[in-house]
Amino acid sequence: MLPFLSRIPSLHPESKLLTVWETLLVFVTLYNCFIIPFRMAFNAIIFDFWFLIDCLADFILILDIFLRFHIGYIDEGEIVKDKQKISYYYRNTDFKSNLLASLPIDILIHLFFPNTSLILMGLARIPRLLRFPQCFLIFKKWDNNVYFNSAVIRMFELLIIVFLIDHWIACLWFFIGNTTGKSGESWLQVKDLYLENTTTQYLHSLYWSITTLTTVGYGDITPQNNIELIFTFIVMFLGVSLYAFIVGNVAAIIANLDASKNRFRDKLGRVQSYMGERKIPRSLQKNVLDYYQYMWEYNRDISLDFELLDELPHSLKTQIYCYLYQELLEKVPIFQDAEPCFIEDLVTKLKPRILPPHDYVIREDQMGHEMYFVKRGQLQAFSEKTGKVYSVMEPGCFFGEIALLYDSRRTASVKTLTYCELFVLYKEDFDKVLENYPKFSERVKQIAEKRYQSRE
Numbered sequence: 172m173l174p175f176l177s178r179i180p181s182l183h184p185e186s187k188l189l190t191v192w193e194t195l196l197v198f199v200t201l202y203n204c205f206i207i208p209f210r211m212a213f214n215a216i217i218f219d220f221w222f223l224i225d226c227l228a229d230f231i232l233i234l235d236i237f238l239r240f241h242i243g244y245i246d247e248g249e250i251v252k253d254k255q256k257i258s259y260y261y262r263n264t265d266f267k268s269n270l271l272a273s274l275p276i277d278i279l280i281h282l283f284f285p286n287t288s289l290i291l292m293g294l295a296r297i298p299r300l301l302r303f304p305q306c307f308l309i310f311k312k313w314d315n316n317v318y319f320n321s322a323v324i325r326m327f328e329l330l331i332i333v334f335l336i337d338h339w340i341a342c343l344w345f346f347i348g349n350t351t352g353k354s355g356e357s358w359l360q361v362k363d364l365y366l367e368n369t370t371t372q373y374l375h376s377l378y379w380s381i382t383t384l385t386t387v388g389y390g391d392i393t394p395q396n397n398i399e400l401i402f403t404f405i406v407m408f409l410g411v412s413l414y415a416f417i418v419g420n421v422a423a424i425i426a427n428l429d430a431s432k433n434r435f436r437d438k439l440g441r442v443q444s445y446m447g448e449r450k451i452p453r454s455l456q457k458n459v460l461d462y463y464q465y466m467w468e469y470n471r472d473i474s475l476d477f478e479l480l481d482e483l484p485h486s487l488k489t490q491i492y493c494y495l496y497q498e499l500l501e502k503v504p505i506f507q508d509a510e511p512c513f514i515e516d517l518v519t520k521l522k523p524r525i526l527p528p529h530d531y532v533i534r535e536d537q538m539g540h541e542m543y544f545v546k547r548g549q550l551q552a553f554s555e556k557t558g559k560v561y562s563v564m565e566p567g568c569f570f571g572e573i574a575l576l577y578d579s580r581r582t583a584s585v586k587t588l589t590y591c592e593l594f595v596l597y598k599e600d601f602d603k604v605l606e607n608y609p610k611f612s613e614r615v616k617q618i619a620e621k622r623y624q625s626r627e
């Protein structure tokens with residue numbers, strides 16, 4: 172068997188085809204989890220072509236057993252199908268339980284003894300439920316997949332668990348009422364549901380199950396004999412833990428929904444308590460909080476960009492920076508007709524900086540170690556000595572280049588007028604860029620020259 176199997180190509184463990192197949196498997200398993208207890212409890216069928224659907228579901232389960240032999244695993248980026256792994260799966264309990272879960276006993280019974288009761292048919296179908304735990308392994312696999320939204324998967328998982336528990340209890344509640352009612356009084360008799368159609372009976376059972384599990388019920392459907400009473404106690408106890416389970420899970424899902432916002436809020440909390448402990452003046456605290464608010468609104472958490480992007484290979488990092496800094500690159504005139512390799516070289520060297528209004532970026536006469544590009548906001552270059560304003564800089568402008576070009580002190584002060592988003596280029600990177608890209612160097616020098624002269 173093994174040489175034959177190893178000749179068939181392997182399926183990639185993360186392929187779309189496998190995901191579609193697994194989705195189908197989940198639906199088949201959920202169909203079985205729903206229909207088997209229902210048929211046994213209500214001794215009824217929901218639709219006429221049930222036998223066809225059962226056959227199709229069984230066919231999918233049997234096909235899956237063969238497919239499992241062909242799912243490869245990834246080794247150093249390559250997909251390989253390991254004979255050992257195949258034989259391992261073959262001997263493994265998974266295989267045995269899958270095989271047991273797929274034995275079409277009920278179909279054979281129905282074909283040879285068409286009058287067999289649905290309860291007996293359901294009993295023969297119970298091994299199908301062995302596949303149920305596999306659904307959670309599939310959900311876990313999807314949850315680990317970066318392309319899938321884990322909140323949606325977890326919510327779906329939770330809904331399935333809750334609905335199936337409600338459904339199973341509803342089936343059992345009806346079964347108990349139906350069986351005990353034959354020898355005495357039951358909830359079915361009191362509610363006058365014995366002769367009602369299956370849909371009404373099922374809906375009443377489900378209603379009782381949901382209300383008893385989530386609250387203690389409304390008291391309109393009540394236990395009428397000892398067995399019903401005992402069952403009600405059990406369901407009530409179960410309800411308490413199920414309720415805690417639902418609340419805990421929903422809270423965790425919601426908390427994870429906006430993880431980056433929560434991380435940022437945590438950071439803000441730490442900053443707030445730090446400023447409180449150090450007794451920083453209220454007005455200054457407000458400015459700091461306003462700053463964080465601005466940063467969140469326009470840039471989310473920029474520190475995260477560097478933390479996360481640092482791990483990436485250079486080419487991917489460059490592509491991401493080109494995308495992130497696109498707005499700036501479009502605004503700065505001297506970048507517009509630049510060669511692509513210049514832009515790629517420059518973007519990885521730029522560091523974002525956000526500044527509040529009325530903040531000094533550069534002080535006249537100090538030594539300069541960096542230059543700036545304006546992405547958002549307004550700044551003014553002025554002389555602190557004379558008070559003369561040289562220029563108001565807007566998005567797309569750059570400043571701080573004179574001290575770097577001439578290794579001199581700052582020729583003016585630069586102050587923010589509004590909240591500003593700047594990109595910083597440090598001297599060592601600036602020098603490298605000038606050296607490698609003479610065209611850029613020429614244009615920066617021309618502008619610097621003009622500015623220097625216009626001050627006199």
Ligand code: CMP
Nearest residue numbers: 561562570571572573574581582583622
């Ligand atoms: P730097 O001298 O390094 O620091 C102050 C910056 O203000 C300076 O570089 C220029 O970028 C900018 N600056 C100085 N004078 C003017 C001007 N007349 N017009 C526009 N910008 C100026």
